[in-house]
Amino acid sequence: MARSVSLALLALALASVLQATAAQTTHIVGDELGWLVPPGGPIAYSTWAAMQTFSVGDILIFNFTTGEQDVAMVTREAYGTCNSTNPIFLQTTGPANFTLDSVGEYYFIGTMDQHCPLGQKLAINVSAPGPRPSPIPPPPRGPITYTVGDSLGWLVPPAGAIAYATWAFNKTFLLGDTLVFIFINGTQDVAMVTKEAYEACDTNNTITVLNTSPANITLTTTGEHFFTSTFARHCDLGQKLAINVTARSTANPPSSSTEPSSSGTTPVSEGPSEALAPTSPVSSAPSHLIGGFFITLLSIAIAFI
Numbered sequence: 001m002a003r004s005v006s007l008a009l010l011a012l013a014l015a016s017v018l019q020a021t022a023a024q025t026t027h028i029v030g031d032e033l034g035w036l037v038p039p040g041g042p043i044a045y046s047t048w049a050a051m052q053t054f055s056v057g058d059i060l061i062f063n064f065t066t067g068e069q070d071v072a073m074v075t076r077e078a079y080g081t082c083n084s085t086n087p088i089f090l091q092t093t094g095p096a097n098f099t100l101d102s103v104g105e106y107y108f109i110g111t112m113d114q115h116c117p118l119g120q121k122l123a124i125n126v127s128a129p130g131p132r133p134s135p136i137p138p139p140p141r142g143p144i145t146y147t148v149g150d151s152l153g154w155l156v157p158p159a160g161a162i163a164y165a166t167w168a169f170n171k172t173f174l175l176g177d178t179l180v181f182i183f184i185n186g187t188q189d190v191a192m193v194t195k196e197a198y199e200a201c202d203t204n205n206t207i208t209v210l211n212t213s214p215a216n217i218t219l220t221t222t223g224e225h226f227f228t229s230t231f232a233r234h235c236d237l238g239q240k241l242a243i244n245v246t247a248r249s250t251a252n253p254p255s256s257s258t259e260p261s262s263s264g265t266t267p268v269s270e271g272p273s274e275a276l277a278p279t280s281p282v283s284s285a286p287s288h289l290i291g292g293f294f295i296t297l298l299s300i301a302i303a304f305i
């Protein structure tokens, strides 16, 4: 009996090792952001890289538009100084696939204009294939109140949808956190919509519409949440936000004593604020750093005009 149990365990362990070794992961550099000059500088790709595990055999896809970006593999030194004089490898057509074929550090930069100094650079560590370490659980924390877009607020962003994608990119949304949308009354609204409506920018079918600022939404369900505006063209022009809400780990009960009510997701079309879940002003997301994202974003947008 004990013998067959341990045999079964051995088989299971073997199977999982085999599965882990066989798994070849394709990493799309920057995910939805793609490969470009990231709003906010190099922090975008360093954050992205920190969230991945790279193993020998994995593939990187640098998703960029040919002619607007390129990608060069360079030495550590050239990465540090953004020197594109003598790259190890240069690919000018996008999207570019790159197979990680050995253990060690890899450095990539964009060689066009000021792309690298402005943050189009990626450094990664590739390890031997093997069982992947389980993702590190986020450190315990209390509910956070996020101001959507930080100092940008909630509007049609100058650089398009990338603004809110970047804002959400580096954030963890847990049950009980609150989103605060700040805008000028009468010029914007906040519509919670389905994924389909979000993708199609179909704002005829909304789950909830909030008309007055600040519009506070406490996240009371896990999974994906989609927000946009019912104002004409605002969604098409990039006023849209998608986030993933995850449960708090059980070892980490909310430090707030007031349980958020479920009304944050209840459809309301008028008289918004009293229908919203009450907010406990526990902490505010650190904004000095992320505020910089939008200053850079604005300057990039202005540079493009």
Ligand SMILES: *[C@@H]1O[C@H](CO)[C@@H](O)[C@H](O)[C@H]1NC(C)=O
Pocket: 043, 046, 047, 050, 170, 171, 172
């Ligand atoms: C955002 O990215 C920075 C740089 O990688 C990191 O220090 C910070 O902890 C990240 N914030 C969150 C909430 O993940």
Ligand SMILES: *[C@@H]1O[C@H](CO)[C@@H](O)[C@H](O)[C@H]1NC(C)=O
Pocket: 028, 031, 034, 061, 063, 064
């Ligand atoms: C690459 O970017 C384009 C345009 O943003 C997008 O349509 C496409 O799905 C992306 N490809 C991958 C593999 O992510």
Ligand SMILES: *[C@@H]1O[C@H](CO)[C@@H](O)[C@H](O)[C@H]1NC(C)=O
Pocket: 081, 083, 084, 085, 086
């Ligand atoms: C850039 O790299 C090239 C060749 O690798 C080297 O000759 C040159 O001095 C470097 N430029 C700077 C500014 O470091």
Ligand SMILES: *[C@@H]1O[C@H](CO)[C@@H](O)[C@H](O)[C@H]1NC(C)=O
Pocket: 026, 059, 061, 097
């Ligand atoms: C790049 O990788 C993607 C996703 O794995 C694949 O669909 C595509 O065919 C690859 N392209 C090249 C040129 O290898």
Ligand SMILES: *[C@@H]1O[C@H](CO)[C@@H](O)[C@H](O)[C@H]1NC(C)=O
Pocket: 105, 106, 123, 124, 125
């Ligand atoms: C790779 O890992 C080594 C050892 O942990 C570390 O010293 C180095 O800074 C890492 N390099 C990059 C590019 O993350």
Ligand SMILES: *[C@@H]1O[C@H](CO)[C@@H](O)[C@H](O)[C@H]1NC(C)=O
Pocket: 201, 202, 203, 204
């Ligand atoms: C939304 O409703 C308007 C007016 O009823 C209609 O013209 C439009 O086609 C609808 N849009 C979508 C995406 O269904």
Ligand SMILES: *[C@@H]1O[C@H](CO)[C@@H](O)[C@H](O)[C@H]1NC(C)=O
Pocket: 183, 184, 185, 212, 213, 214
């Ligand atoms: C928007 O309207 C609400 C309700 O009338 C009001 O409480 C709030 O102060 C207004 N906000 C701004 C920014 O004017």
Ligand SMILES: *[C@@H]1O[C@H](CO)[C@@H](O)[C@H](O)[C@H]1NC(C)=O
Pocket: 145, 180, 214, 215, 216, 273, 276, 278, 279, 281
């Ligand atoms: C919404 O959130 C802001 C910022 O945390 C707070 O000042 C305000 O009192 C909240 N409003 C409501 C109705 O909860």
Ligand SMILES: *[C@@H]1O[C@H](CO)[C@@H](O)[C@H](O)[C@H]1NC(C)=O
Pocket: 224, 225, 242, 243, 244
């Ligand atoms: C939410 O997470 C799932 C699974 O990781 C992912 O497929 C999806 O794209 C994410 N959605 C958003 C809006 O980030």
